[in-house]
Amino acid sequence: MTVTQPAPALPSPELAEPRRLLRRPTSPRGAWAWMTSIDHKKIGILYGVTSFVFFLLGGLEALALRVQLGTPDNTFLSPEAYNQMFTMHGTTMVFMVIMPLSAAFVNYLLPLMIGARDVAFPRLNAFSYWVFLFGGLFTYSSFFLGGAPNGGWFGYQPLGRNMSGHNIDYWVFGLQILGIASLTGAINLIVTIINLRAPGMSLMRMPIFVWMSLVVQFLLLFALPIITVALFLLMFDRLFATNFFNINAGADPLLWQHLFWLFGHPEVYILILPAMGIVSEILPVFSRKPLFGYRVMVFSGIAIGFMGWGVWAHHMFATGIGPVALSAFAASTMFIAVPTGVKIFNWISTLWKGKIRITVPLLFAVGFVAMFTIGGLSGVTHAVVPSDTQQTDTYYIVAHFHYVLFGGSMFGLFGGAYYWWPKVRGHLLNERVGKLHFWLMFLGFNMTFAPFHLLGLQGMPRRVYTYPTGQGWDFWNFVASIGSFVIAASVLVFMYNVWASRKNPKAGPDPWDARTLEWSAASPPAEYNFAEIPVVTSLDDVWHRKYTEDERGRPVLRERRTDAEAHEVASADEPEERPDIHMPSPSYWPIFTALGLPIISYGMIYKSWIPAALGGIWTLAGIYAWALEPQTAPGGHGHDDHGEGHGAAGGPEGHAGSGSGDGDATPGDPEPEPVPAGDPA
């Protein structure tokens, strides 16, 4: 919220300095550099690393579940432990892995792809990350404080309301914190896409990944408040014994389901659309063809975003919502398969007659298309009400959503990791090891989740901690459990690949001969991304700078007559020091402010109102300090009036400045010069 307006272009530094509680971090090193960084690339990396750690945790929980279910009448997990494991597995994978991992890609790539120097609100970006981290840690702290959430990732009511212990409270508060992270992120990225595009980057010249990200951010913007309301009501029920889900007072248990799934179904597209965007970037590059039907891809993405709001009750076909609602939601659910199918055909057509290079990113992208198609088809079977009534709460549903979320989202995200790794780290990942990773994961994935279709159709219910022998479920459960360990092995191969590739030779700015703007920046990009803001003249601008077409439409390498033209395609491999480019300064306040939220939550869970109030004051103090702090620290040479120099479409002349040598405004500088004032308090 708008709090206050600091003095812009402070008349003189001494006006602002004495009031400072903590001295502004300037050119910090080591951990401080990461904790105070507001560089979208560093924040993107933080998102990626953090969500990968949560991916490992969620994976360990999944392995525990599969060990328990591998054999009938198993006692590896107690029923209570099983409930905690499957709740935390789902909650982790949805809210702490796929969402933030997508956020990692969006954060890192979006400004590069639209030719900006940073996001619109760099400090808010850092705040989103820290809130996400603290929200995740807060939720996981429940394991040590009396038990993890145990009511399912969907948290159906009145079950959750009436459960004893604080397990559900951690879920309620944890998700609210994570929601704040996603909401602030969504606002930030929407503004970035709308307002920070390079000159010439019209909407229809944006890379498809940027388009899908934009749709996702709008979905987040409107879906998150709905689950926030649901969690808010549940919070009041649990803390103050209100009646929202109190059946004895006449409450309607469907209220929760409607609110949850009205969020939950757009959430499904929040999880899949970024991966669809990634795949739509990878396929054209490795078939050396433009994306087939770019406009149709954009519009089908938008259509999915809109229609995603009208299908939520297909999660509730077994709750007795009446024949009219059943028919309407069955029809809308079948209908949403149309834009999705359009996308699948466009991906296949992109590959068709392309000069295909079989690389790891391409394998993951093709794996995505295949697995997502299977998941999509089983999804259509849920739209058929009688069929869905049979499938509800069986392993068939579990098979379906793992095919779209793991076979879909995670395959797409892994493909993106291989594809953009050289951009982020400067070197390629090993292709051979990567192929082993892909094939192991592909095999393990299908071994684990394909049998779930059969188990579900044989009637095995979800969310049971064990089953008796003799139901015909033993064999496929055992196969699935073996498969889950194959997946785990493939993840270890990926981690080995990251480690083994760390000394690979430099890849250069454009190792894949790619099409979009991020490949014209150095690898890894300079802190300011682009020394000169690019001017965009077409879709796939970088490709058209490199290639022209012969009379038969085949790409022909452009002849480069001058060094200047070569420079235009790819800026220098080694980013140069550009003290004249003013980037926003690092700040303590995002992490400080974010830290208040778990304090409030702990206080409220245990009804200790004084800690809760202190947490509130802490957060409020952080907001005030933040608002009064100029985005760019005043330089040592009088004033620095280029506060917004983070990539406004103004081009280089907007940044040419008086304050030469203001090295203190570049936190992540490759070689920061020690500045006397740069002593982190």
Added chain:
Amino acid sequence: MSLDVATPHAGVAGGHPPTTTGLSHEKIGMWAFLGSECLLFGGLISTYLLYRGQSRPGTITPPDVFDIPFTSVSSFVLLMSSLTMVLALAAIQRNDQHRLRVWLLTTALLGATFVGGQAYEFTVFVREGLNLRTNLFGSSFYVLTGFHGVHVTLGVLMLLSLFGLAVRGRITTAQAETVELVGLYWHFVDIVWILIFTLVYLIP
């Protein structure tokens, strides 16, 4: 949430650096935030409407407690604060510092009066036997209107912060947009109250 609206519009006199749309980041961010807030209030209002008349028979109903004349007056006070907010913005756009301070403070006081009226109303209702746990009406009424009251309180806090800056002469025409953004939030909260007042109090 869009905390960064407070970034300085340094560099370009009287405005922001060139952006794709020509609008400032802060303004688009505020509109996006308010769009999100619509769904937040939408969810709570829907919950109230879903539970209208669903409370167990024999428990307190809305007509038992509502004092329409009193709430009408406090609603009027809140609506007038939107007018004074507009006057504050008009003042800073003319660089009329004196009237900026007067109207900012007036807006904050009117908002505080509304919140005070709500606190009084809640106290009376509780004395008449309606609390959070009484029935579905109690739960959904207090949470919806209380949530709105918290929004008004935060708005008052923002207005007072602006007033504090204005007193120290730190709001110039270059920052008129900050006043405008707080105004956007303030008008939004007012509009939501018109909805709540109509749906909760007036429709029998």
